[in-house]
Amino acid sequence: MTTHPKPHLQAEATHLTAVSRLDPARKAALGQFMTSPEIAHFMASLFPETPEVACRVLDAGAGAGALSGAFLERWQRGGLGFTSVEAVAYEIDETLRGHLAGRLQTYPAAKTQIRAGDFIELATQDLLWDTFQPFTHAILNPPYRKIGSQSPHRLMLRQIGIETVNLYSAFVALAIALMAPGGQIVALIPRSFCNGPYYRPFREFLLSRTAIRHLHLFESRRQAFKDDAVLQENIILRLEKGGQLGPVTVSTSTDSTFADLVSAEYAPEQIVFPGDAESFIHVPATPELHTPTLPWAATLADIGVQVSTGPVVDFRLREHLRKMPQTDTVPLLYPAHLAGGVSWPLAGGRKPNAIVRNQDTEKWLYPTGFYCVVKRLSSKEEPRRVVATVIDPAAFPQAEKLGFENHLNVLHDSKHGLPEALAHGLAAYLNSTGVDQAFRRFSGHTQVNATDLKNLSYPSRTQLLTLGEWAMGQPSLTQSVIDGQIAELKT
Ligand SMILES: C[S@@+](CC[C@H](N)C(=O)[O-])C[C@H]1O[C@@H](n2cnc3c(N)ncnc32)[C@H](O)[C@@H]1O
Numbered sequence: 171m172t173t174h175p176k177p178h179l180q181a182e183a184t185h186l187t188a189v190s191r192l193d194p195a196r197k198a199a200l201g202q203f204m205t206s207p208e209i210a211h212f213m214a215s216l217f218p219e220t221p222e223v224a225c226r227v228l229d230a231g232a233g234a235g236a237l238s239g240a241f242l243e244r245w246q247r248g249g250l251g252f253t254s255v256e257a258v259a260y261e262i263d264e265t266l267r268g269h270l271a272g273r274l275q276t277y278p279a280a281k282t283q284i285r286a287g288d289f290i291e292l293a294t295q296d297l298l299w300d301t302f303q304p305f306t307h308a309i310l311n312p313p314y315r316k317i318g319s320q321s322p323h324r325l326m327l328r329q330i331g332i333e334t335v336n337l338y339s340a341f342v343a344l345a346i347a348l349m350a351p352g353g354q355i356v357a358l359i360p361r362s363f364c365n366g367p368y369y370r371p372f373r374e375f376l377l378s379r380t381a382i383r384h385l386h387l388f389e390s391r392r393q394a395f396k397d398d399a400v401l402q403e404n405i406i407l408r409l410e411k412g413g414q415l416g417p418v419t420v421s422t423s424t425d426s427t428f429a430d431l432v433s434a435e436y437a438p439e440q441i442v443f444p445g446d447a448e449s450f451i452h453v454p455a456t457p458e459l460h461t462p463t464l465p466w467a468a469t470l471a472d473i474g475v476q477v478s479t480g481p482v483v484d485f486r487l488r489e490h491l492r493k494m495p496q497t498d499t500v501p502l503l504y505p506a507h508l509a510g511g512v513s514w515p516l517a518g519g520r521k522p523n524a525i526v527r528n529q530d531t532e533k534w535l536y537p538t539g540f541y542c543v544v545k546r547l548s549s550k551e552e553p554r555r556v557v558a559t560v561i562d563p564a565a566f567p568q569a570e571k572l573g574f575e576n577h578l579n580v581l582h583d584s585k586h587g588l589p590e591a592l593a594h595g596l597a598a599y600l601n602s603t604g605v606d607q608a609f610r611r612f613s614g615h616t617q618v619n620a621t622d623l624k625n626l627s628y629p630s631r632t633q634l635l636t637l638g639e640w641a642m643g644q645p646s647l648t649q650s651v652i653d654g655q656i657a658e659l660k661t
Contacts, residue, residue, distance in 0.1 A: 200313055201231075201312075201313025201314045201315050202263070202266070203311075204234060205233075205311045205358060206236075207236065208426045208428065209358065209426050210236040210237050210239065211243075212386070212406070212428055213358060214237070214241045214243070214309065215244065216386075216406070217241070217250060217307060217354050217408075218354070219249065219251045220252070221251030222251070223253065224253050224256075224306075225245070225252040225254065226255075226256045226257075226303065226304070227255060227258070227305065227309060228258055228305040228309075228348060229257065229258070229260070230293070230308070230341050230344070231260065231261065231289060231311070231312045231341060232261045232284075233261065234266055234269035234273060235270040235274055238257045238259050238273075238274065240309075241307070242257060242277035246280075255279070255281070256281040256282075256283070257277075257282045257283070258283045258305070259274065259283070259284050260284075260285045260293075261286065270284055289341060289344065290326055290327065290340055293347075293348060294326040294327060294329060294330050294344070297330045297347055297348070298330055302348060304348060304349060304350035304353065305345075305353055306352075306353050307354050308348075308349065308353070308354070308355040308357070309355075309356050310341060312337060312341030312342065312359065313337045313341070314337060314359075316337075317335055317336060323340065327343070332344070332375065333372075334369070334372045336362075338359045338360060338363075339363055339369060339372040342355070342372075342376070345357070346376065346411060349411040351411055352411060352412060352413070353411040354409070354410055355408065356406065357406070357407055357409075358404055358405075359405060359407070360403055360404055361453070364405070364453060365448070367448070367621060370448060373448075374449055376409065377449055379412065380409035380413060381409065381438070382408075382418050382438070382442075382451070383408045383409065383410050384407060384408035384418065385406070385418060385441070386407070386421045386422070388422070388424070388425060388426070389423075389424065405453065417436065417437065417438070419433050419435055419436075420433065420435075420453065421434075440452065448625065450625070464604055464605070464608050464627045466630075468628045469628065470624055470626075472628075472630070472631070473592075473628055473630070473631040474583060475581050475583060475592070475596070476585075477579055477580065477624055478579070478580050478585075479576060479578075479580075480503075480576045480577065480578040480579070480580055481534040481536075482525060482534050482573040482574060484522070484575055487525065487531060490526040490528065490531050491525055491526075492522055492524040492525065493523060494517070494523055495523060495524040496524065498527060499527065500535060500570070500571040500572060501514055501515070501523065501524060502522055502525040502573035503543070503573065503575060503578065504577065504578070505545045505578060506519055506520075507523075508557075511559065512562065514565060527571055536571065536572050536574065536586070536587075537585075537586055538563045538587070539561075540561065540563065540588050540589070540590045541561040541581060542558055542580075542588065542592075542593045542600070543558065543559055543574065543578045544557065544558045544579040544618055544623060545578060545618070546577050546578065546617055546618055553649075554601065555606060555609055555618060556600050558596065558597040560593045579620050581593075581596055589635070590642070591635045591638030591642065592634055592638055593638065594641040594642050595629075595635055595638030598637050598638065598641040598652050598655070598656070599637060600623075601652055603649065604653070605626065609622065609626070629656075633659050633660075637659065640655055
């Protein structure tokens with residue numbers, strides 16, 4: 171357990187008040203969400219002391235200077251040990267540059283420079299023409315916004331070999347490129363890059379040039395915290411340019427007071443699994459909750475099962491949807507039909523219950539059979555993120571086909587049903603606490619995508635069949651009953 175001293179926060183608070191008066195439209199367009207003084211000081215505390223170093227620190231998208239300010243503050247108080255500091259802050263917004271200048275002036279021992287303009291444009295030019303002096307440190311809370319595939323930003327970045335989809339990953343990639351060997355980067359960014367498919371080139375860029383040294387996660391099992399989406403979805407990380415792979419510190423706290431900070435060390439292969447073609451970055455759950463990775467060796471393909479997103483996209487097939495079943499329709503299943511088992515049709519619900527079977531819809535329908543389906547979004551009330559349900563054809567005695575709506579993932583065998591016991595075995599396994607924890611370790615969001623289910627490891631087909639036979643004989647499948655039975659399966 172590490173503790174971090176509580177800093178004096180008065181100067182920062184004054185600047186924050188000024189910043190809160192920014193134009194809201196501009197705030198949204200430029201991603202102007204300022205780091206709180208507590209988080210800024212925590213981020214500054216993550217840099218290791220390196221005495222005798224002449225420091226050049228980068229703050230890209232510096233806003234009112236919360237981060238470079240906290241960094242300089244720590245140095246001025248005798249932390250960090252540098253012989254000298256030169257801070258370079260990039261900021262596109264003129265109003266904020268006024269606040270930034272005011273903040274940086276309060277550290278007269280440091281040499282400071284504000285670069286007005288677009289960091290992406292300025293940094294790509296510097297990198298292209300090799301007209302920059304490398305940085306030893308970077309402290310960032312970059313703007314977050316999608317970068318269109320044909321936008322000028324995308325093209326500029328492509329010129330220097332950076333392929334990425336969001337401003338935040340572009341800022342981090344550029345910071346990495348601008349660092350000297352051994353350079354330290356601390357950044358507060360969304361977790362989405364850890365496992366999103368679009369972020370794979372960025373993950374590869376990051377993992378091939380830096381070693382991850384620290385990951386900090388805001389996490390709580392308390393209900394109230396769930397509403398603080400901003401913290402919940404963000405991560406603080408420290409990277410070392412050109413660093414050798416080594417232990418990764420993972421810390422968690424319930425909020426930005428860091429009052430209950432806990433940290434633990436993990437081997438690098440627990441964070442990025444060797445040989446993982448997706449290069450997912452797994453962030454372990456709260457250290458005390460940490461359990462080893464799932465002990466199973468089979469993939470879904472080994473079991474002979476595929477997973478697909480429900481093929482019925484309702485707004486594209488609107489004219490074929492019906493509130494209630496009719497003679498020419500087949501059942502259409504939404505997550506709403508799967509609250510603790512299958513309830514279909516739902517009279518008076520907001521979603522249609524049926525889809526007309528005709529030549530326009532036929533290709534989106536599956537033959538009626540046993541399937542295991544997993545909701546893509548779990549509701550806040552559900553304790554687990556992965557919620558699986560068995561679809562039993564007995565619930566639809568008249569139907570030859572079924573429609574699965576796009577908010578469901580369907581586990582199937584070549585778009586046909588599964589053996590009954592396999593569907594039950596898969597559902598019991600996916601509803602286990604072990605799967606939920608493994609899932610939380612690599613996903614910061616509540617969405618469960620087909621690729622996530624494809625990338626989990628599974629017990630063998632025989633084990634799942636045995637588990638399914640057992641599940642079918644249970645009067646009620648509580649969490650502890652499921653977890654107990656899975657612990658009995660031999661790995
Ligand atoms: C999320 S805010 C964070 C500000 C500051 N780093 C902090 O932690 O309080 C991102 C900042 O980046 C600035 N910004 C947005 N796009 C930029 C760009 N292309 N170049 C430079 N700065 C940019 C915004 O004006 C905003 O001040």
